[in-house]
Amino acid sequence: MRLExxxxxxxxxxxxxxxxxxxxxxxxxxxxxxxxxxHVQIEKSIDPMLRRPLSICDxxxxxxxxxxxxxxxxxxxxxxxxxxxxxxxxxLGPLGEGFPIEEVKENDTCLLVGGGVGIPxxxxxxxxxxxxxxxxxxxxxxxxxxxxxxxxxxxxxGKVIITTEDGSKGTLGFVTDAxxxxxxxxxxxxxxxxxxxxxxxxxxxxxPGYISLEERMGCGVGACLACVCDLAEANVETGKVxxxxxxxxxxxxxxxxxx
Amino acid sequence: MNRLEVNxxxxxxxNPVMPASGCFGFGQEYAKFYDLNRLGAICVKxxxxxxxxxxxxxxVAETPGGMLNAIGLQNPGLEHVxxxxxxxxxxxxxxxxxxxxxxxxxxxxxxAREISKVKNVNAIELNISCxxxxxxxxxxxxxxxxxxxxxxxxxxxxxxxxxxxLSPNVTDIVEIAKAVESAGADGLSMINTLLxxxxxxxxxKPILANRTGGLSGAGIKPVAIRMIYEVSQKVQIPIIxxxxxxxxxxILEFMMAGASAVAVGTANxxxxxACPNLIDGLEExxxxxxxxxxxxxxxxxxxxxNLNHVR
Ligand SMILES: Cc1cc2nc3c(=O)[nH]c(=O)nc-3n(C[C@H](O)[C@H](O)[C@H](O)COP(=O)(O)OP(=O)(O)OC[C@H]3O[C@@H](n4cnc5c(N)ncnc54)[C@H](O)[C@@H]3O)c2cc1C
Ligand SMILES: Cc1cc2nc3c(=O)[nH]c(=O)nc-3n(C[C@H](O)[C@H](O)[C@H](O)COP(=O)(O)O)c2cc1C
Ligand code: FES
Numbered sequence: 001m002r003l004e005x006x007x008x009x010x011x012x013x014x015x016x017x018x019x020x021x022x023x024x025x026x027x028x029x030x031x032x033x034x035x036x037x038x039h040v041q042i043e044k045s046i047d048p049m050l051r052r053p054l055s056i057c058d059x060x061x062x063x064x065x066x067x068x069x070x071x072x073x074x075x076x077x078x079x080x081x082x083x084x085x086x087x088x089x090x091x092l093g094p095l096g097e098g099f100p101i102e103e104v105k106e107n108d109t110c111l112l113v114g115g116g117v118g119i120p121x122x123x124x125x126x127x128x129x130x131x132x133x134x135x136x137x138x139x140x141x142x143x144x145x146x147x148x149x150x151x152x153x154x155x156x157x158g159k160v161i162i163t164t165e166d167g168s169k170g171t172l173g174f175v176t177d178a179x180x181x182x183x184x185x186x187x188x189x190x191x192x193x194x195x196x197x198x199x200x201x202x203x204x205x206x207x208p209g210y211i212s213l214e215e216r217m218g219c220g221v222g223a224c225l226a227c228v229c230d231l232a233e234a235n236v237e238t239g240k241v242x243x244x245x246x247x248x249x250x251x252x253x254x255x256x257x258x259x
Numbered sequence: 260m261n262r263l264e265v266n267x268x269x270x271x272x273x274n275p276v277m278p279a280s281g282c283f284g285f286g287q288e289y290a291k292f293y294d295l296n297r298l299g300a301i302c303v304k305x306x307x308x309x310x311x312x313x314x315x316x317x318x319v320a321e322t323p324g325g326m327l328n329a330i331g332l333q334n335p336g337l338e339h340v341x342x343x344x345x346x347x348x349x350x351x352x353x354x355x356x357x358x359x360x361x362x363x364x365x366x367x368x369x370x371a372r373e374i375s376k377v378k379n380v381n382a383i384e385l386n387i388s389c390x391x392x393x394x395x396x397x398x399x400x401x402x403x404x405x406x407x408x409x410x411x412x413x414x415x416x417x418x419x420x421x422x423x424x425l426s427p428n429v430t431d432i433v434e435i436a437k438a439v440e441s442a443g444a445d446g447l448s449m450i451n452t453l454l455x456x457x458x459x460x461x462x463x464k465p466i467l468a469n470r471t472g473g474l475s476g477a478g479i480k481p482v483a484i485r486m487i488y489e490v491s492q493k494v495q496i497p498i499i500x501x502x503x504x505x506x507x508x509x510i511l512e513f514m515m516a517g518a519s520a521v522a523v524g525t526a527n528x529x530x531x532x533a534c535p536n537l538i539d540g541l542e543e544x545x546x547x548x549x550x551x552x553x554x555x556x557x558x559x560x561x562x563x564x565n566l567n568h569v570r
Contacts, residue, residue, distance in 0.1 A: 001291060003531060041529060046477050047323035050528060092531065216317045218328065219528040221291075223284040225304075225333045226319040230312070239339070242312055247288070 001095065001221070002027045005088040009065060011081070015149045017072045018117070019081045020057075027091055028066045031059050034125035035098030035192075035212055035251045038066070039220035040080070041090040048076040051092060053217050053246070055192075057120035058127070069120040069149065095220055096250050099125050099190050099210050106133035111186040111209075113175050113201050115141040115193025119150055121212060125190055126157045137161070137184060141175040141197065144168050159184075176200045195259055202254050209254040215245045222247030230258040262552045263541060265299065265520050267497050268445040269382040269420035270354045272299035272520060274538045275510065275553060279501045279524030280304060280358035280384060280424070281330065285344035286351070292531045297538060298353045302522060303344070305360040305386050308369050310336035314391060315468035320457045325476030325503070326525060327455050329391040329469035332360050337370050345377050354381035356422065362395040364412050372416040382419050385410065385444075388426030388451035390473045400426040400451075403438035410442035420445035422499060425490075427482055428454050436490040447490065448499045448522070450483045476525040477503040484516045491517025492561050505533070507540035514553060515560040 006025035014020045027038075039051040058067040072081050083089070098121075104110060110129050114122045119140055126136045136158035142148050145168035154160045161178045162170030171178045175197060191201045192212035202211060218224035227245040232255055234241045243249060243257055263274035277300040278289070285303045286295055295301060313333030320327045335344070340357075348355055357374045361367040371383055387406055389396030399409050406423070414421055423439040425432060427450040436447055452473025457466045465471070483502030491498055500518025504510060505526045513521050526533040541553075550556055 003292075046325075048321065049324065049476065050319075050321050050326060216319050218319050218326070218525075219282075219288070219531075221288045221531065223288040224282060224319075224328070224528060225284075225313065225330050226316075226328065228313070228316065228318075228333065239310075240335070241310075242333070 001093065002030060003090070003092050006066070006091045007088050008083050008085055011083065011085065013081070014069070015147050018069060018147070018149055019072065020067060020069045021080065023066045023068070023089065023091065024064055025091070026064055027093060028059055028064045029061050031056060031066070031094045033098030033100065034128050035121045036094040036096050037121075037250060038068075038091050038093030039095055039217070041092075042076050042080045044090070048079065050218065051220060052076045052080070053214075053220060055121035055212075056094060056124060058124050069117065071117045092220060096246055097248065099212070099251050101125070101128055101132065104129060104132055104134050104188065107135065108188070109135040109137065109184060109186040111182070111189040111205075112136060112138040113179065113189060113191040113193070114138070115175055115197040116143075118191075118193030118197070118212065121192055122190060123150055123153060126154060130157045137182070137186065139163065139175045139178045141193065174200065176204050179204050198259050202259065205254075210251050211254055211259070212251045213245050213249055213257070213259065217246055220246045232256060232258055262545060263538070265553065267499075267519055270300055270356070270520075272354065274299040274541065275514070275520040276534055276538050276541070277302050277356070277499070277520065277522050278527060278534055279522035280386070282524035282527050285340070286348055289527065289531060293535050295351045296353055297535045299520060299538070300354045300356055300381070301348065301351065302356040302358060302384060304334055305332045305358040305389065306334055306337055306340050306370055306374065307332060307360050308337050308366045310334070310339065317466055317468055318472075320466040320472065322455070322457060322474065322478065324478035325474050327457060327467060327472030327474055328452070329467045329472035331391045331469065332389055332396070337373060341373060341377065345379060349379050355379055356382045356384050358384045358386050358424070359413070360386040360389060360395060364409050366395070367409060367413050368416050371413045371421070375416075375418040380419060382445070383413070383417055383421050384448050385413055385421055385423045386451075388424050390426070390428060390452060390454045390471070391469060397426050397428065400435065401429050403435045406435050407438040407442035410439045410444050414443040422446040422448045424448040424451055426451050427479075427486060432486050433489050433493050436494050440494045440496050444496060446497045446499065447494065448501065449490065450479070450486055450502045453479055453482065475502070477505055479503050480509060484512060487513065487518050488516040488561060491558055504537070507537055507544045510537060510541060511544065511548070511556065514557050517558045517561060519554075519557050
């Protein structure tokens, strides 16, 4: 975990309101697991004031670069999208516990399920899984054909199934429809996206899996208790009944927390 | 002699800066960034008798110049804090202040009695100002008599000095400050957060699950300054000032208004090094302004104004 100014070396709009930005700095080399995030101070200002949590989508250790993909939602992400090359943002990270991949073995098949801006952290995960010799099947859910991003990037890593809510491309409906249609067997799944989607995915799959959660944050480091969620069962070691998404998560074992 | 040193009841501080309660957990997270011995004191999260799981999320909402929070006094409970959090802090020599909360006076008394026996606890901060719980908290801090009664009860069981943390959500804060002073408070902490609300335009509903929350951050600083300025002229006990401290000059402003030490809350979230950076900047700024020591500026503002009145 470090605090450093990182320089914007690339930024472009890859779908309506969806931006891809690349940040350069030594912090990039300290990423531990896919699924970790950074807490970005977009400007030293009083509005926006708080840092914004954004997932790490890709890392280039040699070039010391991190790539993020974000949707313009409000003030903070809007300002970020207006930043020019060469400008700096202050970054705290990498934060949190990401997707565990130690147990995945060569030739295992892993299912990745992402919805909207929950997709980015799955990309570096997919790369790491492929590096271990695993097979990756990715289901990506979007609203409509025009919203699609990262499709060709994921295609280079394995089979990709697109779902759109309006049926303009791929399977009509939600990611869970594609999960039901799936004929392949898989040993583990990983998912990130809106809460409703996570709930539905968790309910439709029996294999073990990992889910990545979002919550509004203050500190990002576990000190303020803004970002908690309830544990399904109290932790046997600590007796705790909650988990902090910023430091115990954002990734949890499916069933471990109540979503 | 260390120019930044401040001595308050129970607290020998090498500098006037401490993290504010609830913004620093029990120290463990920020200890990953710097040595906590750099801090003038360490003020930890509110402790209640029983373990509390707090309010539903979302618990924070940003506002221009600040944020609303409705954590709801989530904490692991007295027993756990005695067994784990306080022993972990033993390796640090900075004085420790424990924020104490509860539903009933008996709850406050039990926490104060047990916590004040712990050898590394130097003072208690009596939280009669949390706006985010239905019982206790602010309910004790908006009426002078109730606040005084609770202070007296807690004083009767505490083995360490008691600082009463005041709420700004009152019409006459001076009245409450005087009442708790008469009841035996050793010091005051002020201010806690201001009650506020934000509405999500997409849903038409409040952003916070608790609907309302406490406003902290730069936006509340003038309110804190005004209250400290007024209260410090009417009480003899020292004040720990807080509310929107982000810069070195904010600390000096609080001290000139009448605070003897300061606490930094929200700023930690934006910069995890906020406290040590402020401490580093303080000495330099004293030189620039030509002040020999920090204590010499405490209450300077009211002293100067009163002088002008005499003329
Ligand atoms: C661990 C984590 C990883 C994330 N990764 C990504 C990502 O890779 N790409 C992406 O597009 N988005 C991601 N998000 C969501 C992103 O943080 C929010 O969209 C962003 O903070 C909105 O800021 P804003 O200023 O544009 O919106 P505003 O609505 O103006 O923000 C106001 C406040 O609410 C907070 N907030 C609003 N929406 C969210 C949200 N969904 N989650 C958390 N805080 C929120 C903001 O941080 C800010 O404090 C992630 C969230 C978390 C918790
Ligand atoms: C997330 C958060 C949690 C807080 N929790 C507590 C608490 O447990 N007890 C307490 O007395 N004050 C609590 N406070 C209030 C702060 O200690 C402080 O009085 C207030 O935030 C003003 O200072 P600031 O503007 O520097 O943040 C909390 C504030 C925040 C932002
Ligand atoms: S954001 Fe502060 S504890 Fe998670």
